[in-house]
Amino acid sequence: MIRLDNVSKIYGMNNTQVTALKNINLNIFEGDYVSISGTSGSGKSTLMNIIGCLDSPTAGNYFFEGVPINTIGQSELSTIRNKYIGFVFQSFFLIPGLTALENVILPLFYGGKGKKECIKKAREVLELMDLGDRIHHDSTELSGGQKQRTSIARALVTNPKILLADEPTGNLDSKNTREIMGLFKDLNKKGMTVVLITHDERYANMANKRYKIEDGILQEA
Amino acid sequence: MKVIYYLKASYSYLLKRKSRTFLAILGIIIGISSVVTIIMLGSILDSLVISEFEKIGIKRVYITTDSSKELREQDFLDMSDEILIKKRFEDSIIALSRVYLQSTYIDIKDDTNINLMIYGVNNNYNKIQQIQMLQGRYLIENDLALKRKVLVIDNRFANKYFGNENVVGETITLDTNGIPTRFFVIGVYKKEDDFLNQLVGANNYSIAYSPNTTLEYLNNKDDRVYGIDMTIKDNVDSDEFVKNVIYYIESIHSNNGEDLYLAQNAEKSLSVAHNIGNMITLVIGIIAAISLLVGGIGIMNIMLVTVSERTSEIGIRKAIGAKNKDILLQFLLESSIITGIGGIIGITIGLLSGYMIGLYLKVDIVLPVVSTIYILLFSILVGTVFGVWPALKATSLSPVEALRRL
Ligand SMILES: Nc1ncnc2c1ncn2[C@@H]1O[C@H](COP(=O)(O)OP(=O)(O)OP(=O)(O)O)[C@@H](O)[C@H]1O
Ligand SMILES: [Mg+2]
Numbered sequence: 250m251i252r253l254d255n256v257s258k259i260y261g262m263n264n265t266q267v268t269a270l271k272n273i274n275l276n277i278f279e280g281d282y283v284s285i286s287g288t289s290g291s292g293k294s295t296l297m298n299i300i301g302c303l304d305s306p307t308a309g310n311y312f313f314e315g316v317p318i319n320t321i322g323q324s325e326l327s328t329i330r331n332k333y334i335g336f337v338f339q340s341f342f343l344i345p346g347l348t349a350l351e352n353v354i355l356p357l358f359y360g361g362k363g364k365k366e367c368i369k370k371a372r373e374v375l376e377l378m379d380l381g382d383r384i385h386h387d388s389t390e391l392s393g394g395q396k397q398r399t400s401i402a403r404a405l406v407t408n409p410k411i412l413l414a415d416e417p418t419g420n421l422d423s424k425n426t427r428e429i430m431g432l433f434k435d436l437n438k439k440g441m442t443v444v445l446i447t448h449d450e451r452y453a454n455m456a457n458k459r460y461k462i463e464d465g466i467l468q469e470a
Numbered sequence: 471m472k473v474i475y476y477l478k479a480s481y482s483y484l485l486k487r488k489s490r491t492f493l494a495i496l497g498i499i500i501g502i503s504s505v506v507t508i509i510m511l512g513s514i515l516d517s518l519v520i521s522e523f524e525k526i527g528i529k530r531v532y533i534t535t536d537s538s539k540e541l542r543e544q545d546f547l548d549m550s551d552e553i554l555i556k557k558r559f560e561d562s563i564i565a566l567s568r569v570y571l572q573s574t575y576i577d578i579k580d581d582t583n584i585n586l587m588i589y590g591v592n593n594n595y596n597k598i599q600q601i602q603m604l605q606g607r608y609l610i611e612n613d614l615a616l617k618r619k620v621l622v623i624d625n626r627f628a629n630k631y632f633g634n635e636n637v638v639g640e641t642i643t644l645d646t647n648g649i650p651t652r653f654f655v656i657g658v659y660k661k662e663d664d665f666l667n668q669l670v671g672a673n674n675y676s677i678a679y680s681p682n683t684t685l686e687y688l689n690n691k692d693d694r695v696y697g698i699d700m701t702i703k704d705n706v707d708s709d710e711f712v713k714n715v716i717y718y719i720e721s722i723h724s725n726n727g728e729d730l731y732l733a734q735n736a737e738k739s740l741s742v743a744h745n746i747g748n749m750i751t752l753v754i755g756i757i758a759a760i761s762l763l764v765g766g767i768g769i770m771n772i773m774l775v776t777v778s779e780r781t782s783e784i785g786i787r788k789a790i791g792a793k794n795k796d797i798l799l800q801f802l803l804e805s806s807i808i809t810g811i812g813g814i815i816g817i818t819i820g821l822l823s824g825y826m827i828g829l830y831l832k833v834d835i836v837l838p839v840v841s842t843i844y845i846l847l848f849s850i851l852v853g854t855v856f857g858v859w860p861a862l863k864a865t866s867l868s869p870v871e872a873l874r875r876l
Pocket of ligand 1: 269
């Protein structure tokens with residue numbers, strides 16, 4: 250499903266170069282639960298951005314479902330992200346001024362779905378996330394756990410092939426963390442491919458494939 | 471429907487920054503409201519000018535000798551000219567009267583006086599000048615034939631001099647040729663509020679009408695005539711008519727081409743006034759357009775701030791599938807709606823102030839519906855045009871970059 254061939258990422262200009270990723274080779278198959286851990290600044294987010302088609306490698310090749318990503322344009326990248334990838338970020342990244350429901354509708358909206366379908370699906374997923382009574386709250390009025398569940402609902406609403414989570418529980422307490430990790434496990438059991446970036450060894454161990462990244466070098470753990 | 475999705479976040483963002491948003495659209499409001507006011511002012515001025523001219527009569531021509539020229543005895547207009555013109559241009563003229571003018575000061579009680587202009591005219595003069603009778607009657611043929619010492623005065627003068635308007639049969643003593651002569655009031659007409667005259671402060675005199683035969687006789691005058699006033703038919707070209715009449719008069723007096731006669735042509739003056747009005751409207755309109763431009767720059771400024779403050783929002787939208795055109799559309803819509811709202815507020819203010827000015831000047835106002843729609847569209851266009859650069863800036867952000875800037 251996902252293949253990275255010798256992918257490298259170098260940031261910056263000539264004299265202040267930072268090599269964030271070094272010759273990374275990685276295969277992710279459908280149904281995998283992959284965890285990536287590493288110290289701060291080791292290149293985890295950089296890797297996730299590349300997997301999520303938010304950023305492009307400076308060297309090497311990246312294939313998403315067999316499609317060489319460096320050959321396609323901005324607009325198609327948006328479509329790929331919209332259709333196949335669900336993002337969950339450490340700091341939730343909900344849009345202020347929109348309600349929980351409106352935030353969750355957004356990917357469907359950009360996917361060109363009709364209004365009725367948008368509302369119906371978004372509602373379903375939010376109820377699944379146990380947020381049925383919060384759907385009309387502004388995203389700024391939600392607790393941290395509720396925010397993260399809303400953002401997971403937003404990631405799941407389009408039925409993506411892969412869920413990319415960059416330290417999704419970094420801002421949450423242990424109870425919320427446990428809940429969300431349980432949720433990811435369930436999703437994976439139902440067939441969802443999950444890539445989890447985490448500091449936490451315990452949750453990294455839930456994955457069926459574990460990787461460590463150090464100074465931009467990826468190793469199986 | 472899509473629009474609402476695009477704008478929901480903008481709306482709450484703008485609401486949270488009410489004062490800033492308001493300041494940003496203030497320029498648009500000022501620009502648009504002044505454009506609308508100017509348009510209404512233009513039409514108000516137009517109808518004022520037209521109504522003034524209608525009082526005088528648009529198809530009116532007044533001919534006099536040019537007193538700035540050196541005139542010989544033979545050049546002066548006389549009574550036979552009146553008769554000849556009337557005959558020669560019978561088909562074009564509705565009414566015609568030679569005019570004798572006498573100006574006197576009449577004392578009224580509290581040691582002030584009124585300048586009374588007495589127009590010596592004939593019984594047809596009320597077909598040349600609008601004279602709306604309130605009491606009694608206007609001059610008749612017999613008044614002229616018998617050289618009756620009679621006056622038609624206006625109601626304001628009647629009120630000042632007699633204390634009321636019911637004054638038919640009362641007398642006024644006037645000095646004619648040094649001799650006090652009693653005149654009978656036979657009628658009272660309505661004095662019109664004369665806006666243009668008020669503007670130039672020339673409204674402190676009254677006009678009375680008396681038979682020209684009477685005044686000429688009492689003043690012991692030869693048959694010289696001050697001027698000939700006339701109304702011509704609607705289908706007659708007034709420019710052409712004036713040329714022909716002057717040529718005819720010159721032929722009678724054998725002074726062709728010496729340019730000794732003046733013609734006041736109301737229709738021509740009206741079109742000149744109209745052109746001047748249009749010019750003023752145009753100039754002020756350009757100034758207003760410049761203020762709109764400045765307003766547009768204000769909008770561009772706030773949109774740039776908006777884009778940089780909402781970088782992460784843009785990043786999120788892109789990450790979850792928004793294309794560049796979606797982002798572009800969102801911010802263009804946002805700036806267009808801001809200026810559209812500014813436009814609506816400005817139009818409302820403009821219409822209200824125009825309406826108020828119209829009320830004050832007692833002019834019937836026609837709401838400029840069509841131009842209002844154009845102006846609204848234009849204000850939306852200002853937002854679109856000045857939103858392009860900020861919106862392009864928003865789309866040019868790469869999603870990672872936008873997300874990192876939180
Ligand atoms: N835009 C950028 N320009 C320059 N250097 C960058 C940029 N983004 C990241 N880096 C550098 O690349 C390296 C990897 O960063 P990355 O964000 O991937 O780390 P991380 O593993 O996600 O860290 P954390 O656990 O703190 O989130 C770091 O040294 C960082 O300073
Ligand atoms: Mg990171």
